[in-house]
Amino acid sequence: MPFGINETMGQYSELFMLLAAGTYTVAFIAFAWDLAKSSKALRAVDLKAAAAAQAASATARVPVGAGVGAGGSVERADADRVDVDVDRAASDVSGPAGRAERPSSATGRGSKGSGTGAGQTADGDMRYAAERRVPARVAVALTVLGVVIHAAGVVTRALGAGRVPWGNMYEFLTTGAFVAVAVFLLVLIRRDLRFLGTFVIGLAIIMLVAASVAYWTPVGHLVPALQSYWLIIHVSIAVMSSALFTLTFAMSALQLVQAHRQKAIAAGGEDKLGFMRLVPSALSLENLSYRINAIAFVGWTFTLMFGAIWAEKAWGRFWGWDTKEVWTFVIWVVYAGYLHARATRGWTGTRAAWLSIVGYLCVIFNFTIVNQFFNGLHSYSGL
Numbered sequence: 001m002p003f004g005i006n007e008t009m010g011q012y013s014e015l016f017m018l019l020a021a022g023t024y025t026v027a028f029i030a031f032a033w034d035l036a037k038s039s040k041a042l043r044a045v046d047l048k049a050a051a052a053a054q055a056a057s058a059t060a061r062v063p064v065g066a067g068v069g070a071g072g073s074v075e076r077a078d079a080d081r082v083d084v085d086v087d088r089a090a091s092d093v094s095g096p097a098g099r100a101e102r103p104s105s106a107t108g109r110g111s112k113g114s115g116t117g118a119g120q121t122a123d124g125d126m127r128y129a130a131e132r133r134v135p136a137r138v139a140v141a142l143t144v145l146g147v148v149i150h151a152a153g154v155v156t157r158a159l160g161a162g163r164v165p166w167g168n169m170y171e172f173l174t175t176g177a178f179v180a181v182a183v184f185l186l187v188l189i190r191r192d193l194r195f196l197g198t199f200v201i202g203l204a205i206i207m208l209v210a211a212s213v214a215y216w217t218p219v220g221h222l223v224p225a226l227q228s229y230w231l232i233i234h235v236s237i238a239v240m241s242s243a244l245f246t247l248t249f250a251m252s253a254l255q256l257v258q259a260h261r262q263k264a265i266a267a268g269g270e271d272k273l274g275f276m277r278l279v280p281s282a283l284s285l286e287n288l289s290y291r292i293n294a295i296a297f298v299g300w301t302f303t304l305m306f307g308a309i310w311a312e313k314a315w316g317r318f319w320g321w322d323t324k325e326v327w328t329f330v331i332w333v334v335y336a337g338y339l340h341a342r343a344t345r346g347w348t349g350t351r352a353a354w355l356s357i358v359g360y361l362c363v364i365f366n367f368t369i370v371n372q373f374f375n376g377l378h379s380y381s382g383l
Helices: 003-061 070-090 134-161 169-188 194-213 229-266 274-278 282-315 323-344 350-373
Strands: none
Touching (some): 003 194, 134 169, 134 194, 169 194, 169 229, 169 350, 194 229, 229 274, 229 282, 229 350, 282 323, 282 350, 323 350
């Protein structure tokens, strides 16, 4: 393809990336609005429950026949008015009147969801319920639009470069952000993970901004060592695995917050994080994160294996203790330790969440610090 056309396609790609970032930003605001609005409605339900309990207690103390007459009628009218106001607020997140939250596993699903009853409202199985959460639906629709625009940006970058669009840090970031959002939307088909929207879309925005500001690289040809079909195999699996690790990082962070909240509620403290009632229990988050990490770990294992094969093809050795190779192996060891510790050593709860977060921090370190500041055979950042 002539250079002029390549440059034009690269400009189109940058425009699509900018539009995708703008669309994701609006979707991020919609997801945050959903959390805030739903939290307010759920607090209204708590108010109604407390008022009903107080009324029931007062009724139990009043002798039969007392309170009847004008005063009693006024009190009942006031209580009915409060109920109507609360029901109207709760209808924003509910289906049937008076049911503003999905049942927790403690009350509706048995032991599968591991809910905690009071203060825990999301379905532990993360299945969709009959609810009218308009901001969440708008946010998902905007995310779908954003990922379509993002895909156009990735494709035009590939057409402009005449190759797969992950030959440098800019392309890896933009493609990785696309894959992370696409995987999030695919999982949404089966699981109600809309509570993750704020975090996943927020990370995608950060990745796109970092790519455009810190790692922007013009369309160009690859160095000879990268001109191989192994680039498609090795890096595509690495991108997919990193996208899955991004999802589990968000889940592990939420798990820590939810665990702290559940512990405070169990101790009789005040629920200061009302929006977390839309999030499944800490154990449910941990279980799903563990499954996704297991899949991503398999992908990272293939990344390591195919990278060694590619190294033998390019440099005549499978392993050379290059900084990039070492840190790729370190990531593999951390996640292997996470899976082993959780499966056989009883490392559950916050310890498992922290180990998952440490693994993702190693991924970030490998991509940023190693690529930029360590010289080696893998210095292909494009900067």
